[in-house]
Amino acid sequence: QQQVKQSPQSLIVQKGGISIINCAYENTAFDYFPWYQQFPGKGPALLIAIRPDVSEKKEGRFTISFNKSAKQFSLHIMDSQPGDSATYFCAASMYSGTGTASKLTFGTGTRLQVTL
Amino acid sequence: KAGVTQTPRYLIKTRGQQVTLSCSPISGHRSVSWYQQTPGQGLQFLFEYFSETQRNKGNFPGRFSGRQFSNSRSEMNVSTLELGDSALYLCASSLRAGTYNEQFFGPGTRLTVL
Numbered sequence: 001q002q003q004v005k006q007s008p009q010s011l012i013v014q015k016g017g018i019s020i021i022n023c024a025y026e027n028t029a030f031d032y033f034p035w036y037q038q039f040p041g042k043g044p045a046l047l048i049a050i051r052p053d054v055s056e057k058k059e060g061r062f063t064i065s066f067n068k069s070a071k072q073f074s075l076h077i078m079d080s081q082p083g084d085s086a087t088y089f090c091a092a093s094m095y096s097g098t099g100t101a102s103k104l105t106f107g108t109g110t111r112l113q114v115t116l
Numbered sequence: 117k118a119g120v121t122q123t124p125r126y127l128i129k130t131r132g133q134q135v136t137l138s139c140s141p142i143s144g145h146r147s148v149s150w151y152q153q154t155p156g157q158g159l160q161f162l163f164e165y166f167s168e169t170q171r172n173k174g175n176f177p178g179r180f181s182g183r184q185f186s187n188s189r190s191e192m193n194v195s196t197l198e199l200g201d202s203a204l205y206l207c208a209s210s211l212r213a214g215t216y217n218e219q220f221f222g223p224g225t226r227l228t229v230l
Contacts, residue, residue, distance in 0.1 A: 032216055043120070043206050043221030044159070051216070089159060103149070103172050104219065106159035 004092050006107025013114050019077040021110045023090035026071065030092040034104070035064065035075050038087045047088070048075070080114045087111050118143065120209050120222035128228045134195040137225045141188050141209030148190040149219060150182060153204040162205075165190055194227075202229045 005024045013019045023033075031052055036044035050057045050064040050073065057064045063076040077084055090107040121140045129135050141148050149172075150162040161174040165184035182192040188209075194201055204226050208219040 034218075036221075041223065043208075043223050045221065046218050049216075049218075091159075103161045103164065103174070104151075104159075105161070108158045 004090060004105050004107045006090050006110060008110060009108070010111045011113070013077075013080045013112065015080065015082060015114055015116050017080050017114075019080045019084070019112055019114070020074060021088055021090070021112070022072065022074045023092075023107050024070075024072045025092050027092070027094070028071070029094045030105075031095055032093045033064070033066065033073050034091050034093075035062075036089045036091060036106075038089065038109075044089060077112075080112075082114045082116060085112055085114050120207055120220055122205075122207050122222040122225050124225060125223065126226045126228075128230065129197050130230050131197055131199060133197050134193065135197060135227060136191055136193045137205055137207075137227070139190045139192075139207030139209075139222060141190070141207075142220055145209035145211050145220070146188050147210045147212060147217070148184055148188065149208045149210075150190070150192050151206040151208065151221075152176075153206055153224070154202075159206070162192065197229045199229050201227065203227060 007022050034049035035047045037047045038044040048059045048062045050066050052068050061078045066073045088110045091104045093104050123138045147166045149164040151159050153159045163182050164172040168184045179195045184190045204224040206221050206224045208221045210217040210219045
């Protein structure tokens with residue numbers, strides 16, 4: 001019940017195209033859904049995050065779509081650029097009480113390659 | 117503002133040895149979490165510290181332990197190393213404990229167990 005399933009495992013998109021990565025979860029107690037971007041040799045960096053009270057959040061070229069009833073959320077990268085080539089992880093966490101941090105449960109990652 | 121720093125960046129150990137990894141959070145951040153990243157298992161939560169207290173623990177054996185100091189710096193220790201402990205160990209800090217607080221990750225320590 002703690003799993004977050006992510007697909008696809010890898011993705012090749014042409015420059016200017018739309019990259020779409022999907023995640024699904026089982027635990028309805030999750031209430032925070034961030035996406036992380038990781039470049040080789042670096043730690044993950046927060047890209048965008050959403051809470052289940054909204055269905056969509058957009059920041060620049062990055063959009064999260066959230067479907068609470070289906071327990072699914074996705075990342076859309078518009079006008080994909082070669083610099084977006086990285087591994088993307090979805091994650092989920094739940095509130096665990098005052099004074100406690102949120103444990104992130106990560107998806108398995110999607111390696112995105114944006115070609116010229 | 118300096119980011120999360122982890123030392124050492126690379127480490128090679130042999131089976132049976134023990135290892136200590138260090139993490140310095142962003143100045144002012146009081147919560148530190150540790151994650152293990154491997155190609156097979158992905159990113160898995162190890163434990164989380166806030167105000168020198170372990171607040172949360174993942175499903176790892178007791179060989180994995182950690183602590184946090186009064187300046188919020190954290191260390192994690194792995195005893196009796198096994199080949200399967202080879203991984204990238206990531207530390208993340210956040211300003212406060214609790215959901216919705218962005219976690220900032222360090223570059224990680226690459227541990228190789230021979």
